[in-house]
Amino acid sequence: MAQTAAELSYTPYHRETSAFSGIFSWIFSTDHKRIGILYMISVLTMFIGGLCLGLLIRLELIAPGATVIDAPTYNAVFTLHGVIMIFLFIIPGIPAIFGNFIMPLQIGAEDVAFPRLNLLSWWLYISGAALLIIALFTGDKLPDTGWTFYAPYSTATEGNISLAVFAAFVLGFSSILTGLNFITTIHRLRAPGMTWFRMPLFCWGLYATAWIQVLATPVVGITLLLVILERGFGVGVFDPAIGGDPVLYQHLFWIYSHPAVYIMILPGMGVISDLLPAFTKRTIFGYKAIAFSTVSIAVVGYMVWGHHMFTSGMSGTAQIVFSFLTFLVAIPTGIKIFNWIASLYKGSIELRAPMLYTLSFIFLFSIGGLTGLVLGALATDMHVHDTYFVVGHFHYVMFGGLGIALFGAMHYWFPKMFGKMYNEAVAVVAWALIFVGFNVLYFPMFILGWNGMPRRYYDYLPEFQYWHVVSTIGSWILALGIFMMLFNLIRGITSGEKAEDNPWGASTLEWTVPSPPPLLNFLEPPHVTHGAYDFEAMNKGKKDSKKKKKGKK
Amino acid sequence: MFLAASSYASKVDFAFYFIIYTSVILLGLIVGFMLFCVIKYSKKNNPVPTQIEGHVGLETAWTIGPTIIVMMMFYYGYQGWIDMKTIPDDAMEVKVIGKKWSWSYEYKFTDNGVEKVKRSGTLVVPVDRNVKLRIESLDVLHSFYIPAFRMKQDAVPGTPYYMWFRATEVDQKYDVFCAEYCGDSHAYMRSYVEVVSADAFEEWVRKEPPPEEMGEKLFHEIAACSTCHSIDGSKLIGPSLKGIWERRGKVVTDGKERSIVADEEYIINSIRYPQKDYAKGYEGVIMTAFDETVLSDEDIAKIIEYLKTLK
16 A cells, blocks of 8 residues: 555654653643543443453352352442442443543544643543542441432432532533543534535534533532532431432432433444444435434433332422423434344445444344333333343443443544554454343343342342342353454454555544554544445545545656 | 232233343344444445435435334333322332431331231331332432332432332242442341231231330331341451440540440430440541431330340
């Protein structure tokens, strides 16, 4: 492949000199790519922590009665597993890592709109994580409320709640600032010719997410402060003993936390919409339908929080309305799935590792979404609410959705981020273990839940043991697959083969720059003339530029 | 699947199986189409892709089709639920009290014109009779859950909420769980529903056990002191009450240690105001306070009679 003089002499972003050296050139860097890598390291570290806690939960549940830990420890472990996975892994997850690294490249920008604010977001993330860790080692008792911090338990328990809640509060600001940054970046910094409907769908996903981050997160921030006020100063907001209302807490909490579910999943859906064209070599089916369904999920998603509270004592009318709206959200989600599978039709499909993750995303997320219908329907939710059915459902949606999309994204953008390639065969074996382990781990939870096994139970009746054992075995297979995948990726960074600029033959803008990209991304300012997934225009463009080069010679 | 034993359980199950079977069909179609494409249009079989940007007809079809399907799901969900929410006027009321970590039940009845209250640690109900539950909590959130009846309602401190059911199978015993996380022994906050014949129920509700036997029932079931206090010397969440009567011991009051004798006054105080004196070694362990609406003075006297027997 012919390389221009500029390309041969460029300095990749990670070798660029700055005012700082060593680790400081990273933790004080305002380059969106370095910040993306910082997030990748910190978010995955937290993920491994949460994963180990998850394994411990499953191990404890392999048999009824006390197995490896006592009940208060178990309660602290599932609380931490939830808090870490939600606030430190899933919510920042894709936007913080790939939104930072890839989105400016995809829209043809040199960086995000507010690079210093971006660095502050990462520092807030690290501060929040540090506060949470401090909360573990101070106070009389570990936080033991579950990640939902339901009042009045959370305002009365002797567990070290205030600090843990404050950690979540700080993390909220990290999320708000990232959202603000992305909205501004997408509005203001698109390259010439990059119209809204030429943007990759990943950017649409991030854009819709960013609005939720900015508009919904402050609500949970205020709520968490009220919990601290009640604990510290006895202000009666949620505890009825001092004049509060516990159901109010649930409303405030879910007004944020349900939209937050879409903060978690929309970027994952964006990733999938980008990966499909790359491995089918054809344009996505129904670009606008996917883009609009993304926005409508974000809008309608604001108005469905009450479906977490059907058994809380909320009024009957509210229950009917929330159930109805919940079913409405299912429609744009369905539209996405149908458009994705239609995008396979008459493509030229290559089953590389990222594509395997993409297809398993569609499968697992469909199961997650369809079981969500059971929870959205009033009669059935009364039975399965707060049982393992819910646990199975949200793991399929969150982990099977966002987690698997994140793994796919890690494999897909790996060559761009590091300029190296991982071992494809090992990646496929790891994927197979993850896919099998995932289903063995989480599917039995639907059966347990339908049979009445409540969640957050340290101990259970003997009749539930069979499926608990199956589930625990699944956790081992899944963990093995994940560690194999991470090992393979790390080995790729240290000793992988050099990657090309566009190893997948993908059509979006980030693949036109060198791997890894230079500090300000583009050697020549990009000028966009076609849609994100327009392979014909891309190939024509290539031929034209080759002709030009030949002509020059 | 497992048993359904209330009047509305079959409607819940119908909604469930309607959603599940529809979902299985949809998932089958999705996966089937995916596999078909992956094989038929693999790079080997189809090296040149066809660029298809979309199809208005298809987009419309898979917007309208799923809309109809989910509206049906919503409707069946509503159908089962409206039965649960419509409490029949003739229902017999039972009070359900949740606290850390037990359920107890209160029945009001008239015996020869005298209003009486029957208390129990098991929810005994007559078959084929509408039972209305008034669900309360004394401390934090709990959730009253009977899987066999497909019924669940949170117990919220400060506000009673109502639920009802009609048990359809006689001489059965079902599990009751707490479904809302409530602390250390959440998983042990269990109880039973016993469905008996109408006659057996009338007999049961009028039967009054002797004081020390009632004390034992209060200790183990109704107030469920036994969740946290063993009677065999082993340490649970609170101190064991083996040989408690007139035992000398140390307690911590306002951060200061003092000696006490576990006499009547001390035991009454420990039940009414548990946070006043902490048994040494258990400082800061929060016990639910039992006021007179939960345990009357006579109840405590019965419990003390029972404690005297724990040598």
